[in-house]
Amino acid sequence: xxxxxxxxxxxxxxxxxxxxxxxxxxxxxxxxxxxxxxxxxxxxxxxxxxxxxxxxxxxxxxxxxxxxxxxxxxxxxxxxxxxxxxxxxxxxxxxxxxxxxxxxxxxxxxxxxxxxxxxxxxxxxxxxxxxxxxxxxxxxxxxxxxxxxxxxxxxxxxxxxxxxxxxxxxxxxxxxxxxxxxxxxxxxxxxxxxxxxxxxxxxxxxxxxxxxxxxxxxxxxxxxxxxxxxxxxxxxxxxxxxxxxxxxxxxxxxxxxxx
Amino acid sequence: xxxxxxxxxxxxxxxxxxxxxxxxxxxxxxxxxxxxxxxxxxxxxxxxxxxxxxxxxxxxxxxxxxxxxxxxxxxxxxxxxxxxxxxxxxxxxxxxxxxxxxxxxxxxxxxxxxxxxxxxxxxxxxxxxxxxxxxxxxxxxxxxxxxxxxxxxxxxxxxxxxxxxxxxxxxxxxxxxxxxxxxxxxxxxxxxxxxxxxxxxxxxxxxxxxxxxxxxxxxxxxxxxxxxxxxxxxxxxxxxxxxxxxxxxxxxxxxx
Numbered sequence: 001x002x003x004x005x006x007x008x009x010x011x012x013x014x015x016x017x018x019x020x021x022x023x024x025x026x027x028x029x030x031x032x033x034x035x036x037x038x039x040x041x042x043x044x045x046x047x048x049x050x051x052x053x054x055x056x057x058x059x060x061x062x063x064x065x066x067x068x069x070x071x072x073x074x075x076x077x078x079x080x081x082x083x084x085x086x087x088x089x090x091x092x093x094x095x096x097x098x099x100x101x102x103x104x105x106x107x108x109x110x111x112x113x114x115x116x117x118x119x120x121x122x123x124x125x126x127x128x129x130x131x132x133x134x135x136x137x138x139x140x141x142x143x144x145x146x147x148x149x150x151x152x153x154x155x156x157x158x159x160x161x162x163x164x165x166x167x168x169x170x171x172x173x174x175x176x177x178x179x180x181x182x183x184x185x186x187x188x189x190x191x192x193x194x195x196x197x198x199x200x201x202x203x204x205x206x207x208x209x210x211x212x213x214x215x216x217x218x219x220x221x222x223x224x225x226x227x228x229x230x231x232x233x234x235x236x237x238x239x240x241x242x243x244x245x246x247x248x249x250x251x252x253x254x255x256x257x258x259x
Numbered sequence: 260x261x262x263x264x265x266x267x268x269x270x271x272x273x274x275x276x277x278x279x280x281x282x283x284x285x286x287x288x289x290x291x292x293x294x295x296x297x298x299x300x301x302x303x304x305x306x307x308x309x310x311x312x313x314x315x316x317x318x319x320x321x322x323x324x325x326x327x328x329x330x331x332x333x334x335x336x337x338x339x340x341x342x343x344x345x346x347x348x349x350x351x352x353x354x355x356x357x358x359x360x361x362x363x364x365x366x367x368x369x370x371x372x373x374x375x376x377x378x379x380x381x382x383x384x385x386x387x388x389x390x391x392x393x394x395x396x397x398x399x400x401x402x403x404x405x406x407x408x409x410x411x412x413x414x415x416x417x418x419x420x421x422x423x424x425x426x427x428x429x430x431x432x433x434x435x436x437x438x439x440x441x442x443x444x445x446x447x448x449x450x451x452x453x454x455x456x457x458x459x460x461x462x463x464x465x466x467x468x469x470x471x472x473x474x475x476x477x478x479x480x481x482x483x484x485x486x487x488x489x490x491x492x493x494x495x496x497x498x499x500x501x502x503x504x505x506x507x508x509x510x511x512x513x514x515x
Contacts, residue, residue: 079415087427102416
């Protein structure tokens, strides 16, 4: 079977002559897979995301997403970043609906199908534990609630690919673990392919099917580790010896790379 | 209403009264002659005495100013959007605009008079020229400071540059735009009065020049008072519009 996302010998740097941000990436991710990319800061994780979604194009090598070579923004991706980036002049509901105002075919049907879309958004809000918060403005929500809303925005157009760039970095430990479970369940229910970029190794091991460890700049894949832990995974799992040893093993790779 | 908000309400009026009272007192105590610095009471008496003329001239100035300001809003907004939209246009036009803004407008008035003759046209144009720069800069800043991650989110969905402008850029630039109106309106007064005092047959600027020529010092100050009043009034109108239009941007309790 052809992988959903494939990087073949990808080099990329910013500017025509700038130093390489990522080097010789070979990655293949299957449809519905949950992949995590971990590494020290500045290892080109964000570049990896931009390359996958078609916001940047590689200097060398090829990237294929859903059987097509990436030469323009992929359109099927939902994205969420560390900063929720909700628009303060829109209500939470209007923020979540924003992608539908842009992505075809919804864009053309937006007025006609508004009611249907709103119901879809309500369902998503309920799914992430934000029932009834749609009419509030984002600045009336806490950081964790804003992040949940940003997740809804990333998922509203039912993307086949969800890109998360350190989405929980700014949250407290408890909220973070709650949101791990939200993401875990959303992935299980929708079968969306997820790429999670993080520097939290526990987060990566808990959520992912496969973890890619990257080196410092220029980012290269140091190790690829399949996480065989059985699903559905419970938070208790993070305290088991098996889990700890996986985290430890990944940490070794990154520590070695930093030397 | 609690005590604090009561104080907050009366503090602008109180400070005005205190300044005027001090002024009056200083003139009396130091026996300053009226042709140097008239007492506020004399100035108010002059305002009452010349009320019809003052009303006529200040209305004239207000209308010219608002025409110039209106032009500044239209062109400032348009140019700001253009400059904020494209880095190339920004690079090309910005130095030119800065250079133009640095030229003292008093030096431009004679040229405008040469082209359009004496009257309301050069006054309105001077008001326009002096007040449109802050609008352009603010609108362009609002557009240029879109969070790059948000841009990525939308671009990855296939949003065009125009989409990003419509959905994010323009709403985001609105608080900057409305904020700049407060600066622009006061500058517009500076422009129109400047032009009127250099070359005009009407307006509060001309009125003050005539008062000066006849050595009617209280009338000169009367003109200043009226200008100050109009400036505050229009500023408040702009502040009100700003608050109405972009309430979402003013949610901080910092200055309360």
